[in-house]
Amino acid sequence: MGLKRKDLLEIRTLEPAEIVTILDTAASMKEIASREIKKVPALRGKTVVNLFLEPSTRTRTSFEIAGKWLSADVVNVSGSSSSVVKGETLMDTAKNLEAMSPDCVVIRHSASGAPHMLARALRCSIINAGDGMHEHPTQALLDLLTIREKRGHLDGLSVAIVGDIRHSRVARSNIWGMRKTGMSVTVAGPPTLIPPGIEELGVKVTYRLEDAIRDVDIVMMLRLQQERMTGGYIPSLREYARLWGLSLDKLRAARDDVLIMHPGPVNRGIELSPEVADGPYSVILDQVANGVAVRMALLYLLVGRGGEAGEPGGVPA
Amino acid sequence: MNLVVRNGRVIDPANGLDAPGDVLILDGLVSRVGPKLQAPAATPTVDAGGRVVTPGLIDIHVHLREPGHEYKETIASGTRAAAAGGFTAVACMANTSPVNDTRAVTDYILAQARAGGLVRVYPIGAVTRGLKGTELAELGELAEAGCVAYSDDGRPVMNSALLRRALEYAQTFGKPIISHAEDATLAEGGVMHEGSISTDLGLRGIPAAAEEILVARDIALAELTGHRVHIAHVSTTAAVRLLRDAKARGVPVTGEVTPHHLLLTDEAMRSYDANAKMAPALRPKRDVEACREALADGTLDAIATDHAPHALTDKEVELDQAANGVIGLETAAALCLTHLVREGVLDLPTLITRLTVGPARVLDLPGGSLTPGAPGDVTILDLERAHTIDPARFYSRSRNTPFGGRACVGAPWMTVVGGRIVMREGTLA
Numbered sequence: 001m002g003l004k005r006k007d008l009l010e011i012r013t014l015e016p017a018e019i020v021t022i023l024d025t026a027a028s029m030k031e032i033a034s035r036e037i038k039k040v041p042a043l044r045g046k047t048v049v050n051l052f053l054e055p056s057t058r059t060r061t062s063f064e065i066a067g068k069w070l071s072a073d074v075v076n077v078s079g080s081s082s083s084v085v086k087g088e089t090l091m092d093t094a095k096n097l098e099a100m101s102p103d104c105v106v107i108r109h110s111a112s113g114a115p116h117m118l119a120r121a122l123r124c125s126i127i128n129a130g131d132g133m134h135e136h137p138t139q140a141l142l143d144l145l146t147i148r149e150k151r152g153h154l155d156g157l158s159v160a161i162v163g164d165i166r167h168s169r170v171a172r173s174n175i176w177g178m179r180k181t182g183m184s185v186t187v188a189g190p191p192t193l194i195p196p197g198i199e200e201l202g203v204k205v206t207y208r209l210e211d212a213i214r215d216v217d218i219v220m221m222l223r224l225q226q227e228r229m230t231g232g233y234i235p236s237l238r239e240y241a242r243l244w245g246l247s248l249d250k251l252r253a254a255r256d257d258v259l260i261m262h263p264g265p266v267n268r269g270i271e272l273s274p275e276v277a278d279g280p281y282s283v284i285l286d287q288v289a290n291g292v293a294v295r296m297a298l299l300y301l302l303v304g305r306g307g308e309a310g311e312p313g314g315v316p317a
Numbered sequence: 318m319n320l321v322v323r324n325g326r327v328i329d330p331a332n333g334l335d336a337p338g339d340v341l342i343l344d345g346l347v348s349r350v351g352p353k354l355q356a357p358a359a360t361p362t363v364d365a366g367g368r369v370v371t372p373g374l375i376d377i378h379v380h381l382r383e384p385g386h387e388y389k390e391t392i393a394s395g396t397r398a399a400a401a402g403g404f405t406a407v408a409c410m411a412n413t414s415p416v417n418d419t420r421a422v423t424d425y426i427l428a429q430a431r432a433g434g435l436v437r438v439y440p441i442g443a444v445t446r447g448l449k450g451t452e453l454a455e456l457g458e459l460a461e462a463g464c465v466a467y468s469d470d471g472r473p474v475m476n477s478a479l480l481r482r483a484l485e486y487a488q489t490f491g492k493p494i495i496s497h498a499e500d501a502t503l504a505e506g507g508v509m510h511e512g513s514i515s516t517d518l519g520l521r522g523i524p525a526a527a528e529e530i531l532v533a534r535d536i537a538l539a540e541l542t543g544h545r546v547h548i549a550h551v552s553t554t555a556a557v558r559l560l561r562d563a564k565a566r567g568v569p570v571t572g573e574v575t576p577h578h579l580l581l582t583d584e585a586m587r588s589y590d591a592n593a594k595m596a597p598a599l600r601p602k603r604d605v606e607a608c609r610e611a612l613a614d615g616t617l618d619a620i621a622t623d624h625a626p627h628a629l630t631d632k633e634v635e636l637d638q639a640a641n642g643v644i645g646l647e648t649a650a651a652l653c654l655t656h657l658v659r660e661g662v663l664d665l666p667t668l669i670t671r672l673t674v675g676p677a678r679v680l681d682l683p684g685g686s687l688t689p690g691a692p693g694d695v696t697i698l699d700l701e702r703a704h705t706i707d708p709a710r711f712y713s714r715s716r717n718t719p720f721g722g723r724a725c726v727g728a729p730w731m732t733v734v735g736g737r738i739v740m741r742e743g744t745l746a
Contacts (some may be wrong), residue, residue: 012517091633111635112519113589132637134519169519196522197513 003301007126011176017178023145025297026290032069042304043072046103051093052129053079054110058264058288059129059138063106066295070304075102078100090114091121098122107131113171125301125302126266133167139263140173142294144181146287147218150259155182160212161203162188162270163222163244166195170263171222173287175201188212189222189244191313192233209244213254220261221246221271237270247273251281259283318345318736321356322695325365329372330670331686340370342693345735363738365697368730369665372687373405373436373671373694376646377680378470378495378549378573378621381438384425385414389416389624390714392426393433396654398646398713400739403592403729405694406437406684407624407646409450410470410614418443418454423462432475435739436732437694439465439682444483444494448472453483460490465680468495469551471596471641473531475501477538484542493545493571493680494508498531499523499597510583510598518586519635523598529555536563536570545569545677550623552578552597554607561616571679574608576649576742577719580656581605584665585719591632591639592719595625609662619676620668622649626715647711648720654700654727665700692735712745 048067067074104125112132117128130136165171165187185203234240260281322340339354373547382390386461431436442459444467446452474480504523539546551572560572585593611617625642657663677685684692706723708716732740
């Protein structure tokens with residue numbers, strides 16, 4: 001049971017069965033994190049390049065740890081240290097990397113579609129670690145893994161995704177992933193931050209936080225980029241926090257067993273009050289922990305022997 | 318140059334002609350059209366039996382990139398592409414480097430066209446100096462130098478007061494202003510049509526309203542000043558509706574549409590292919606349908622390619638950074654014959670109208686008809702020729718087309734400029 005594809009570019013084109021495969025594999029990877037010696041030989045002799053052309057701490061570290069626990073050689077290339085700042089094009093950078101025969105390039109880029117361009121040009125596997133406003137597939141997969149762990153299943157659950165939907169790759173990947181796994185999705189935020197035609201992705205839209213969070217199983221709060229004010233999307237952070245921030249007070253409208261998620265990094269006091277971020281409903285740190293497991297699973301399935309028939313080598317069944 | 322084209326189906330919409338016959342060109346001008354014409358001894362003869370003979374096709378919207386961006390296209394290479402595509406005349410936009418906002422640049426373009434151009438070249442001057450949208454270019458001098466119209470194409474003139482003055486001032490010289498109608502504040506940062514697909518792809522969208530707003534403004538200013546505005550590359554349902562209404566009221570306004578806006582939708586962006594990135598953006602199917610209807614009913618006067626050559630280095634980059642536009646001179650006729658005529662959107666005489674007399678009237682150009690005394694420009698079409706578009710064989714310096722690999726039936730077979738054969742069966746003279 002593997003993935004019959006070279007790359008992971010987006011959730012949109014994944015089969016539901018592939019999502020289940022990734023989540024199952026990730027669940028089995030979690031055992032490694034609990035070991036004294038966190039190392040298995042599954043990717044020994046494989047090279048993974050983390051090409052991060054946009055700032056990232058969490059995702060890059062997560063991919064790096066995932067690769068290292070699987071014994072891959074992991075090389076990090078970041079925007080500031082790459083030749084991109086010297087005027088080299090993305091395509092040239094990619095072709096130069098390819099000449100060094102990596103088995104996988106993990107790319108984070110500010111332009112939507114950049115991983116697709118790489119995937120067409122390079123023979124090795126490409127994993128999208130977030131492209132512009134398009135998708136962040138590994139984030140959605142770790143979110144699904146977290147929900148499945150907490151609730152035991154995905155099918156039939158309801159979720160509200162709240163905030164800057166327009167600019168959010170996390171929202172897009174999660175919408176696809178949640179719809180494909182049988183969840184119902186409501187998006188909410190100021191109308192300026194709800195992109196046109198989002199209903200065609202199979203979601204409900206509301207402009208009021210209180211309406212969105214009532215009776216849902218999960219509330220996912222998105223990070224508000226502070227520069228959105230200058231684009232005229234919102235008048236002030238203060239007003240955004242007041243209307244769209246999730247405080248303990250507003251949380252009373254939600255169910256008692258609601259899960260609060262956030263892809264990080266959290267703007268405390270803007271989209272989430274500290275009491276909610278650190279409160280009993282919050283599974284934010286579970287998300288981070290599951291990020292490593294999901295990325296191990298993907299590296300294993302795309303680059304390791306998980307992509308072929310047969311038993312995984314050195315990985316717990 | 319003398320030439321007689323015999324036995325073709327001659328379609329000359331300007332004269333209401335669609336009949337078998339001959340076309341006689343003497344001294345570079347159309348002499349007569351009719352059955353079994355007598356020609357002077359030793360006149361070269363072309364047998365157009367089984368083919369369609371039309372006035373030379375005219376493209377009133379191309380970018381020849383010279384001076385300044387010769388790595389994308391030159392006047393020589395662009396006119397070779399035109400000849401290969403059945404066009405006998407092109408009007409070239411002012412966004413060169415330097416901008417065509419002075420006589421010196423116009424002179425240079427015309428000199429290069431005389432030296433190495435294979436088809437007729439009509440320069441379009443800038444409306445504003447440096448296309449900056451702040452001061453008028455010397456419109457009088459540009460007209461004297463040979464510019465046939467004014468346009469800041471690629472950059473809408475956002476200052477309505479300035480555009481009003483330009484329209485008033487241009488009346489002296491009788492040259493229309495061509496408007497790239499796209500509200501720059503709404504379009505800023507956008508790379509495609511705003512809708513469910515841009516949302517899905519996470520690409521910044523440009524709402525159709527950006528075009529509608531400026532078309533409405535341009536029509537209002539044409540009405541205010543009484544001077545003619547030509548709307549370049551119309552792409553939306555609303556723009557078509559505004560144009561139709563304005564024309565019915567007698568406002569001096571015309572419009573053109575590109576082959577890509579007639580054939581492609583915003584679905585083409587799904588692959589993140591920079592060859593689907595253009596301004597205005599590719600629109601949803603309903604807008605394509607509206608443009609097709611408007612072309613059929615004459616609301617849109619002309620098909621123009623907006624031939625916009627770009628090198629691979631301008632296109633093979635992240636979509637946000639990729640240049641706008643596609644080339645069209647070598648594919649337009651074949652695509653229109655295949656997808657508009659064969660699929661019943663237009664009948665053949667209407668297509669010919671929109672590629673000949675229609676554009677000629679928009680810019681008041683000689684040509685576009687086979688009236689005796691007109692330029693001896695003829696295009697011969699082979700409606701049956703099946704072929705596949707192969708960018709590797711283009712005469713243009715650039716290859717940025719979204720139509721590579723597309724199967725077509727119908728192609729230009731011969732291009733004649735002033736009685737001289739410049740293209741025969743796809744190969745240049």
